[in-house]
Amino acid sequence: xxxxxxxxxxxxxxxxxxxxxxxxxxxxxxxxxxxxxxxxxxxxxxxxxxxxxxxxxxxxxxxxxxxxxxxxxxxxxxxxxxxxxxxxxxxxxxxxxxxxxxxxxxxxxxxxxxxxxxxxxxxxxxxxxxxxxxxxxxxxxxxxxxxxxxxxxxxxxxxxxxxxxxxxxxxxxxxxxxxxxxxxxxxxxxxxxxxxxxxxxxxxxxxxxxxxxxxxxxxxxxxxxxxxxxxxxxxxxxxxxxxxxxxxxxxxxxxxxxxxxxxxxxxxxxxxxxxxxxxxxxxxxxxxxxxxxxxxxxxxxxxxxxxxxxxxxxxxxxxxxxxxxxxxxxxxxxxxxxxxxxxxxxxxxxxxxxxxxxxxxxxxxxxxxxxxxxxxxxxxxxxxxxxxxxxxxxxxxxxxxxxxxxxxx
Numbered sequence: 001x002x003x004x005x006x007x008x009x010x011x012x013x014x015x016x017x018x019x020x021x022x023x024x025x026x027x028x029x030x031x032x033x034x035x036x037x038x039x040x041x042x043x044x045x046x047x048x049x050x051x052x053x054x055x056x057x058x059x060x061x062x063x064x065x066x067x068x069x070x071x072x073x074x075x076x077x078x079x080x081x082x083x084x085x086x087x088x089x090x091x092x093x094x095x096x097x098x099x100x101x102x103x104x105x106x107x108x109x110x111x112x113x114x115x116x117x118x119x120x121x122x123x124x125x126x127x128x129x130x131x132x133x134x135x136x137x138x139x140x141x142x143x144x145x146x147x148x149x150x151x152x153x154x155x156x157x158x159x160x161x162x163x164x165x166x167x168x169x170x171x172x173x174x175x176x177x178x179x180x181x182x183x184x185x186x187x188x189x190x191x192x193x194x195x196x197x198x199x200x201x202x203x204x205x206x207x208x209x210x211x212x213x214x215x216x217x218x219x220x221x222x223x224x225x226x227x228x229x230x231x232x233x234x235x236x237x238x239x240x241x242x243x244x245x246x247x248x249x250x251x252x253x254x255x256x257x258x259x260x261x262x263x264x265x266x267x268x269x270x271x272x273x274x275x276x277x278x279x280x281x282x283x284x285x286x287x288x289x290x291x292x293x294x295x296x297x298x299x300x301x302x303x304x305x306x307x308x309x310x311x312x313x314x315x316x317x318x319x320x321x322x323x324x325x326x327x328x329x330x331x332x333x334x335x336x337x338x339x340x341x342x343x344x345x346x347x348x349x350x351x352x353x354x355x356x357x358x359x360x361x362x363x364x365x366x367x368x369x370x371x372x373x374x375x376x377x378x379x380x381x382x383x384x385x386x387x388x389x390x391x392x393x394x395x396x397x398x399x400x401x402x403x404x405x406x407x408x409x
Contacts, residue, residue: 003180004236004276004284005227005267006194008166009243010143011049012073012109013040014350019373019383029394031344031387036373041083048247053090055261060097063268067099067275070243071143074107074130075347081134088134095135101277102131104139104162110349111145111313113153114300115327120153123349124160141166141278145351147196147240147303148310151296154185154193162191164278166240169195170301170308180234182285183295192281193295196240196303200226205245209254217255220263228272235290236281237273240303305360313354318381322357325388332395341394348388356380 016036060066072091080087094100106112107126112119124142131137141164142157149167157165169179179195203226207213215222227237242249250256267273276284285292304312314323326348333345357377374380 002272002274003227003230003234004281005273006069006236006238006276006278006281007067008069008071008103008143008238008240008278010071010105010240011076011243012071012105012145012351013044013076013079014073014109014352015075015079015347016040016373017353017383017387019379029340029344029390031390032347037079038083041079041087044244044248045080045084045087047252048244049084049087050090051252051257052243052246052260053087053094055257056100056264057090057094057097059261059264059268060094060099063265065275066264066268067101067277067280068094069101069103069141069277070094071103071105072131073105073109074127075109075350077130077134092135095137099277101141101279102135102137102139103141103143103166103278104128104131105143106145106349108346108350109145109352110346111148111310111323111351111354112349113144113148113150113156114310114314114323117156119327119330119349120156121160123346124157126346140164143240146312148300149193149297149302150300151186151298153300154191154297155188158185158188158191164192164194164281166194166196166238166278167297168301168303168308169197169238170297172308173295173297173301177293178231178234179238180230180236182236182281182290182292184292186294186296189292189294192285192292194236194238194278194281195295196238197230198303198308200237201239201241204259205241205249208245208250208256208259218259220259220266223259223263224266224270227267235284235288311360312358313351316357316359316377318357318359318377319354322354322381322384322388325385329388329392329395332392332399335399336395338394338398341391341398344391345395348384348391353380353384357384 015032018033105127106123110123112123142162143166147168179197183193185191208218246256300310301308302310314320333342336342356374357380359377
């Protein structure tokens with residue numbers, strides 16, 4: 001039996017906050033740094049998105065059996081539309097091949113799943129709307145922010161009609177089991193789970209350019225040998241990356257484009273593997289009569305750090321305070337008629353804002369600091385809370401339940 005290899009790329013650029021001072025509160029409401037947004041969108045377009053999309057389009061056109069999937073946050077789509085629309089066109093060309101799946105995700109790369117069902121579902125539906133409007137796509141597979149997942153989150157997504165979830169092959173959940181098997185939610189067994197092999201992913205994202213790594217330089221031949229060394233009876237190899245792995249975290253000069261081009265071509269010509277998109281997993285289950293095990297995740301897991309938990313965003317007092325104050329504004333958000341302030345509140349849910357407040361960062365364990373503009377987590381917290389306070393003022397000004405003129409609220 002051929003093993004099925006699933007390559008998924010996640011794009012989740014947030015709107016960048018300006019660095020604010022206290023005296024700005026109540027005076028200006030353009031919280032997001034359009035200069036940085038323009039700069040980063042175009043830098044990543046030049047280094048990663050456009051050349052990588054061209055590479056994969058060429059590979060698909062020259063090989064009949066190459067398939068890919070992507071998740072692109074609504075925030076990223078908005079930034080591309082405003083600052084670099086050719087990225088959108090390049091993705092449309094990929095989707096038009098019929099060999100690229102777009103998965104569902106949260107609209108602003110939000111950590112709302114850690115708060116409650118209502119807020120999370122709104123994020124999911126907003127994302128479905130922008131995918132339909134931009135690409136004409138209705139997703140059936142879901143890739144949550146940083147692969148955050150729990151049994152309960154799975155049940156929410158099952159209610160929304162999703163068939164397959166991409167999440168982390170967290171060791172503390174799997175134990176001795178391999179991420180290469182097909183799993184399901186314990187309460188909604190029709191909901192399939194495809195688990196990321198994070199060791200193989202980190203070999204590329206974190207170690208490809210590391211000259212101190214024992215396998216440096218990583219060639220496509222070496223990497224395919226890693227794939228072949230996996231348990232022979234495990235039918236899936238699930239590899240999920242930030243798209244910026246190609247060209248940004250590992251620059252063109254590192255050989256990353258040649259590596260992917262050679263690897264995809266070799267796998268395509270191999271009799272050992274076949275490329276799939278996540279929505280094909282259910283067909284493969286039936287075709288090969290695969291057994292499906294339940295995976296019980298009582299607490300949220302994620303792709304972050306060694307712990308594979310959610311401490312990257314809510315692990316310290318700064319983050320917990322910011323998280324609590326953010327979602328305290330949900331009733332104001334629901335009542336407000338200020339569409340700009342409402343969009344700003346949604347954007348403040350982005351995982352990166354909370355990651356910048358983390359005190360557990362180590363350069364060897366993450367590449368996210370590439371885009372950080374704060375000198376310390378404390379500066380990130382102060383800036384975030386200043387902006388959040390101003391958004392609160394704006395939401396309060398124009399609510400649906402505002403008191404009539406002349407009467408106190």
